[in-house]
Structure formats: C-alpha cells, structure tokens
Amino acid sequence: MLSETNVFSKSIKIYRDDEVLPNFCTFAAKCMDQFSPADPPSFDQKMMQCCLRLARQAQGYTAPNPMVGAIVVQEGTIVGEGFHPKAGEPHAEVFALRDAGDRARGATVYVNLEPCSHYGRTPPCANALIEAGVRKVVVGMVDPNPKVAGQGIDRLRSAGIEVVVGVEEAACQQLNEAFVYRILHQRPFGILKYAMTLDGKIAATTGHSAWVTSSEARSVVHNLRASCDAVIIGGNTVRQDNPLLTSHGHGHNPLRVVMSRSLDLPTEAKLWQTSEAPTIVFTEVGTNSALQNQLRQQGVEVIELTALTPSEVMTHLYDRGAMSVLWECGGTLAAAAIGNGAVQKILAFIAPKIIGGATAPSPVGELGFTQMTQALALERVTWRSVGVDWLVEGYL
Numbered sequence: 001m002l003s004e005t006n007v008f009s010k011s012i013k014i015y016r017d018d019e020v021l022p023n024f025c026t027f028a029a030k031c032m033d034q035f036s037p038a039d040p041p042s043f044d045q046k047m048m049q050c051c052l053r054l055a056r057q058a059q060g061y062t063a064p065n066p067m068v069g070a071i072v073v074q075e076g077t078i079v080g081e082g083f084h085p086k087a088g089e090p091h092a093e094v095f096a097l098r099d100a101g102d103r104a105r106g107a108t109v110y111v112n113l114e115p116c117s118h119y120g121r122t123p124p125c126a127n128a129l130i131e132a133g134v135r136k137v138v139v140g141m142v143d144p145n146p147k148v149a150g151q152g153i154d155r156l157r158s159a160g161i162e163v164v165v166g167v168e169e170a171a172c173q174q175l176n177e178a179f180v181y182r183i184l185h186q187r188p189f190g191i192l193k194y195a196m197t198l199d200g201k202i203a204a205t206t207g208h209s210a211w212v213t214s215s216e217a218r219s220v221v222h223n224l225r226a227s228c229d230a231v232i233i234g235g236n237t238v239r240q241d242n243p244l245l246t247s248h249g250h251g252h253n254p255l256r257v258v259m260s261r262s263l264d265l266p267t268e269a270k271l272w273q274t275s276e277a278p279t280i281v282f283t284e285v286g287t288n289s290a291l292q293n294q295l296r297q298q299g300v301e302v303i304e305l306t307a308l309t310p311s312e313v314m315t316h317l318y319d320r321g322a323m324s325v326l327w328e329c330g331g332t333l334a335a336a337a338i339g340n341g342a343v344q345k346i347l348a349f350i351a352p353k354i355i356g357g358a359t360a361p362s363p364v365g366e367l368g369f370t371q372m373t374q375a376l377a378l379e380r381v382t383w384r385s386v387g388v389d390w391l392v393e394g395y396l
C-alpha cells in the first residue's frame with residue numbers, strides 16, 4: 001500500500017518550448033519505496049499507482065483535461081517519467097518519453113489513461129509512442145472522450161505494440177471521475193461538502209458556524225478546494241460567514257463563485273479581494289447596479305442571468321472549462337443544487353458535538369419529499385475519521 005502522506009507534492013512549473021525539461025525519474029523511485037513489503041502489489045500495479053501519484057501532482061491545474069502520469073521502464077528500471085501539468089501543455093507520455101530519451105526504445109510505458117489518438121492542442125500521444133519504438137504499453141483505463149475511446153489503443157496495437165488495459169482501473173477511474181463525468185454529460189462534476197454537528201446542524205440558530213469541525217477536517221477541505229476548479233456559496237453564507245474560500249496554501253485556488261438573487265451583499269467581504277483568487281458573482285438581470293459597479297471596480301466579475309439556477313451556473317462554468325465544482329453553500333442553495341442535478345458526490349463531515357436549536361440550519365433544505373421512501377440513497381459510501389470528526393462520502 002502507498003502511504004497516504006503526500007510527500008511528493010511539487011508546485012507546478014510550466015515549461016517554455018526552449019527550456020530544458022527536468023528529469024522526473026526520482027519521483028517514481030521514491031514512490032517505489034512506499035509499498036509495503038508485507039503486501040506487495042504486482043510490478044504493473046506498483047507502476048500504475050506511481051503513475052497516479054505523478055498525475056495527482058497537477059490536481060486542480062489540468063481542467064478541462066484529465067490528470068495523467070506516465071512512466072517508462074526498461075528492463076525493470078524506471079528510465080523516464082512525466083505528468084500532464086496543464087491544458088495546452090504536452091501530455092504525460094511526451095514528458096516521460098523526453099525524459100527517457102533513447103532508453104524508450106524497446107521499453108514498457110505505463111500510463112493511467114489511454115494515450116490520445118487525435119490532434120488537439122498537442123499531437124497524438126499514440127504516434128509519439130510508436131515513433132519512440134516502445135515495445136509495450138500498460139494502460140489504466142480507456143479514455144471516455146469520443147475522440148479517443150479505444151482508438152489510441154487500436155493505433156498502438158496496429159503498430160505491433162503490445163497493449164495491456166485495465167491495471168488499477170478503479171483507482172484510475174476515481175482519480176479522473178470529474179473528467180469522465182464532464183466528458184459523458186457535458187456538465188462539471190458537482191461535489192456538495194458540508195460540516196455538521198452530530199445532531200445535524202451546520203450552524204447555531206444565530207447562523208454562527210465557526211467552527212463546526214476540527215482543524216484536521218478543515219485541512220482536508222483546503223485540499224479539496226485545491227483539487228476543484230470552482231467553489232460556490234449562496235448570498236446568505238457571504239453575509240453570515242464572510243469566508244475566504246481559498247486552499248490556504250494547499251495548492252491551486254479555485255474560482256470563487258457567489259450566487260445571489262437579491263445582490264443584497266456587503267460592500268466589504270473577503271471574497272471581493274481578488275488578488276489571491278478570482279471571484280464571480282452570479283445574480284439576476286438588473287439587480288442592485290450600484291453594488292455591481294463597485295464589485296466590478298474591485299476586479300470581481302458580475303454575471304447577470306435571466307434565471308439564476310444552479311443548472312444555469314453549472315452550464316456557464318462548463319463553458320469556461322470547469323471540470324469539478326464544489327458546493328460549499330448552506331442548506332437552501334444545497335437543496336436547489338441537488339434538485340437541479342448539479343450534485344453528484346457528497347462529502348459530509350460530522351463533528352461529535354451537539355448544538356441543538358429547533359431552527360438551526362441543516363445541510364440540505366427543502367427537497368419537496370414527504371415520505372422517507374423518497375430519500376435519496378447514496379451509493380458507493382465510504383467513511384473515515386479525520387481528527388475527532390468523521391467524513392462520510394458517497395455518490396448520488
């Protein structure tokens with residue numbers, strides 16, 4: 001098993017065409033040290049897990065592209081590695097092949113996603129692998145993108161390269177679940193995260209909510225933000241909490257999004273400070289033009305929609321390239337987002353404390369259900385402790 005400690009996190013550097021690329025090989029070597037000798041996975045599984053670790057270094061930076069890592073192995077030795085750092089930059093296979101140089105000839109390449117077969121912003125990776133003369137390619141999962149969808153694998157096989165598909169497939173699918181969802185549904189993948197007390201409250205009756213959970217749980221949330229392209233809250237949460245919504249140094253900062261129909265928002269708020277991270281406010285046409293002007297002068301983007309719904313906002317974010325969107329709102333907007341099909345995954349942090357209060361807010365507002373048989377049952381549910389709190393995850 002790989003240790004859960006992310007000892008490999010690097011800041012992302014984007015390379016110019018004329019810059020010498022770094023040798024990444026040390027990463028996979030370190031990764032190999034992380035496997036338990038008592039329960040060793042197969043060599044292919046180890047290599048694929050290292051690819052996933054490599055890929056995850058670019059978490060939050062690749063949208064609308066997937067996270068991909070690649071490793072080149074020559075006679076049991078890692079001779080090249082790379083990951084896709086950002087849309088528009090070369091793909092993982094290209095970095096790994098450049099890293100390996102001549103040692104790629106006759107080698108085995110591991111990659112967590114099927115090599116592409118089409119000309120996008122960069123040429124096809126399947127061609128690069130063929131030209132490099134590799135002998136075998138081990139693929140984690142087929143690319144669901146209809147422009148690829150098995151054609152990359154077919155092209156490699158047609159060139160006489162042995163291709164193995166599906167090593168560590170479940171882990172590969174999970175890493176890129178937002179990419180897969182976006183491709184298949186033409187919508188960003190929505191994650192609803194909330195923190196509640198054991199008696200199901202997300203704030204006291206006064207609206208005060210700092211803090212429901214421990215610093216360990218909040219640190220997990222900062223990491224989660226770093227992995228998402230946008231984070232959304234409603235007007236009430238701005239008024240009550242005045243949140244910053246950044247990753248607090250845990251990586252990339254998501255686009256911060258406020259949905260407010262009234263635009264009755266404070267003139268001073270942490271979200272209006274856009275030097276650290278950008279902010280968009282979605283509102284309805286013609287609302288509070290004085291505040292709109294003030295926000296725009298501060299660098300906040302204001303977008304007026306005729307119908308301010310979670311669905312419309314998700315469409316807009318999709319058009320901007322967002323892959324994963326984190327809903328960190330209160331129960332009112334959370335219910336609207338669930339009702340609009342804008343939430344695919346739930347992360348519920350549960351703190352072992354009781355706040356009480358008959359009118360204290362709960363994580364999900366009115367869904368219109370009257371019978372318990374109508375309750376939305378989560379699938380693929382997992383849970384773990386985080387500090388003194390619990391984190392329950394599942395899919396709608």
Ligand SMILES: NC(=O)c1ccc[n+]([C@@H]2O[C@H](COP(=O)([O-])OP(=O)(O)OC[C@H]3O[C@@H](n4cnc5c(N)ncnc54)[C@H](OP(=O)(O)O)[C@@H]3O)[C@@H](O)[C@H]2O)c1
Binds near residue numbers: 201208264329331
């Ligand atoms: N513990 C947690 O995880 C957590 C997380 C977030 C918030 N909270 C707490 O939750 C409380 C606020 O909860 P809330 O439910 O009132 O706030 P909310 O869901 O964040 O915001 C509701 C607001 O969203 C705006 N909105 C825009 N379009 C909407 C639509 N289509 N449907 C519904 N709302 C829309 C409206 O803002 P306008 O009124 O401006 O038009 C509405 O009043 C606060 O006490 C906060 O501290 C706790």
